[in-house]
Amino acid sequence: MHPLVGDLSALSDNEVNEKYASLIRRLNQATRMGYGDAVQQLQMFLGDYQAEIQRRQEKLLNDLADKDAEFKNIIDIQ
Numbered sequence: 001m002h003p004l005v006g007d008l009s010a011l012s013d014n015e016v017n018e019k020y021a022s023l024i025r026r027l028n029q030a031t032r033m034g035y036g037d038a039v040q041q042l043q044m045f046l047g048d049y050q051a052e053i054q055r056r057q058e059k060l061l062n063d064l065a066d067k068d069a070e071f072k073n074i075i076d077i078q
Contacts, residue, residue: 002044008052016056020049 008016023046030038 002041002048005045005048008048013056016049016052020046020053023049 011019023042027039027042027046030042
């Protein structure tokens with residue numbers, strides 16, 4: 001985790017996605033301009049945002065799986 005990222009769990013999904021897209025644009029600019037050090041820092045930021053996005057997606061899938069398990073035994077068609 002990059003020390004300057006902060007707590008991403010406090011942000012909304014839209015904010016995380018917007019900041020991720022902004023970092024992608026900045027990474028592309030830094031790569032085109034040949035700023036190798038900036039590219040490395042941006043890649044670390046992107047890694048943190050990707051991990052947060054993945055964590056949120058996994059939580060959503062687990063929540064959906066829990067709902068499916070909750071309703072699985074209610075309707076039994078035989």
